Amino acid sequence: MQDESIAATVDRLMQSPGGVMIEDLRSYLQRSFKFYVVLFAVGFSAAFPFTKQVIAWLIEPQRLPDDVSIIVVTPVEFLLLQLRIAGAVGLALVVFLALVHGAWKGSKNEAVRSRLSELDLRVPKPAPALIITALSSLLLLGLGVLYAWEGLTPMLLEYLTNDAQQAGLSTEWRLSGYAGFIINLALASAIGFQAPVLTTVALRMGFVDRVSLVMYRRHIWFSAFVMGALLSPPDPLSLFLVAMPVIVFFELALLLDRIMRS
Secondary structure, eight states: OOOHHHHHHHHHHHSSSHHHHHHHHEEEEEEEEHHHHHHHHHHHHHHHHHHHHHHHHHHHHSSSSSEEEEEOOTTTTHHHHHHHHHHHHHHHHHHHHHHHHHHHHHHHHHHHHHHHHHOOOOOOSSSHHHHHHHHHHHHHHHHHHHIIIIHHHHHHHHHHHHHHHHOOOOEEEEHHHHHHHHHHHHHHHHHHTHHHHHHHHHHTTTTTHHHHHHHHHHHHHHHHHHHHHSSSSHHHHHHHHHHHHHHHHHHHHHHHHHHHHO
16 A cells, blocks of 8 residues: 555656656656767867867966976876866767757746746746846856966966975976866856856846845855865965855846846
8 A cells, every 4th residue: 555655656746747857858868868978979089189289288388387397197197187178078068068958948848837837937038138148158157267267377376386385395296186276276267257147047037036145145155165165276265266256246246136126
């Protein structure tokens, strides 16, 4: 009797809009798996021949602080870094097309429409505002990477190098560690600079109201520092420089929303 009750409950859940969405997603992933594997392979294969030039560009002497040398510790370290870079390009291509395809398919899925209707969300329609949002997101992503590359990276490399040299240590950096340092900073900044877009979209779609965001401002600030700690190198200066743009952009988004509604 209990097994029948559990089976009936599961069956009822799977027939709900949420259950239909999960089943549609599972079916979509099964149908599209080979396509995305091929897509990853294409992105990987296209990027791999250029990885040597990318690594050589990253370790050019003018990009490094004085008296710093890049070393390779293991025979396969250089090859593994090439594979990581090419894999990241392939994965980014898969994620981007999956999001675009998923959004397009979701907009036509009856289960998704039904679920959004239950949640009473104000989904934006294709319009100038949606285009502006997408362009703003891309612009902020580029600004985030530029902030990391032109501002954070030189400053932090110089700071960390001087700190080590003043302690009497030689500054020889592993190739993989150096590249990972730069990639982590760029990734953290690119994500952090999306704060105004995410805040504005959440407000406009009705996920949350401005009063609630203001009420939980301290929690959001704390979350920004947690994100900075997870994505940035493990030193206080990096954490602060990664978290502060998130907080500043969040506050600007709240101010802009108040001005537009007044």
